[in-house]
Amino acid sequence: MRWVWLLFVLLLLSGCASEPRTFLGKEPEELKAALVSYYRVWKENYLVQDGVDAEGLPYYRVVYEPGDPLVTVSEGQGYGMRIVVEMAPFDPEAREIFDGLYRFARDHPSSIDPRLMGWRVPADPEGNDAAFDGDADIAYALLLAEARWGGGAYLEAARTRIQAIWESMIGPESKLPLLGDWVDPKGETYNEYTPRISDFSPKVFKAFAQADPDHDWQAVIEASDRALTDVMNQGTGLVPDFAEPESGLGFPLRPADPNFLEGPYDGDYYYNAGRYPWRVGAYLLEGGGGSWRDRLTVLSHWVERKTGGDPYRIPIGYRLDGDPIEEGYSIFFAAPFLVAAVAQPDQEAWAKALFAAVSDRYELGYEDSVTLLSLIEVLRDRVF
16 A cells, blocks of 8 residues: 555645646746745745754744744744755755754644644643644645655654544534534534635645544545535625524535624625635646536636626625625735636636736735745645
8 A cells, every 4th residue: 555655745746747838927937936036035034943852852833923033833843844844956955944843833833622722822821732734734734745755754644633633623523624623512602513715625635534544534525615605605606704503503604704703894805705716716727626626717717707807807805796895905815816816727818917916915924825825826836
């Protein structure tokens, strides 16, 4: 079976081989220069070397706000690990940094399941539990590291974390991702049927299934698929930040009420759901399809029509019916649409416009990290 695993990890890192050609209106060397430049700015702005462990090995962490450099969250740590291992071909320091990022995550455990990372450092005094998205990306990055550098230790660490995610952050009946290890699956307000929609990452779950055959990750993909069918606006393709049951404890789901967890836009396409086109588009780019493709096709074509093909007309969030929440422009909302557009066979001009609108623009850590991950997703097979 080892040859099957080796084939899987090679595909995980490199995707299908393709001949160099003009893409997004650029030559391969131009695309490489743009990606490496974005990575270098990201490292300078958000990567921090923060002391050493008891053995003298360095810690690295990711900060989101340059003005508040003492705070790190597990979400950002997961993004950082994914970014660094993917960019290793261009960074001789990548393995040292990656190991330091993982060391920091491992040594700042959740107060509930210590196999997972506490969501905030310094610890949240109200409870430093785990968040699903942070640990899912940390585990996936460890699989990428095993594919990149081998040795077995990364795979062992990934499997330990994936098992913890399954046991502490997957609904036992719903098979949906929980918001975190703090959620009671049978809870009244937050439970196994109240997911964050942007946690639905079929590419990541597929990788987990390969690494962890003892658990039914295909059921997680299927449950996420069902939930999306419930909550997606059929006309726009937009999905909400969070969902909750229509009644009782079970399917079908509906968009969450305002102030369900984070704020007044919890039932809208806002700063959580904005990651959805990147997560699902990544799955399509590696050959995924079915209803995942159908839904993203609706969304990608709707937003191109809505903006008249001008990315700068993408606002700061949408109501599910397509009305804008806030005027303005952010790469956070534009960059994931680039992944969705590249996954479509008929949106070359739209993808080219999106690339031009995000590839040399910088905002803050959250926005820049999601943008860099989106750029990596669409450029990996052309420049690595």
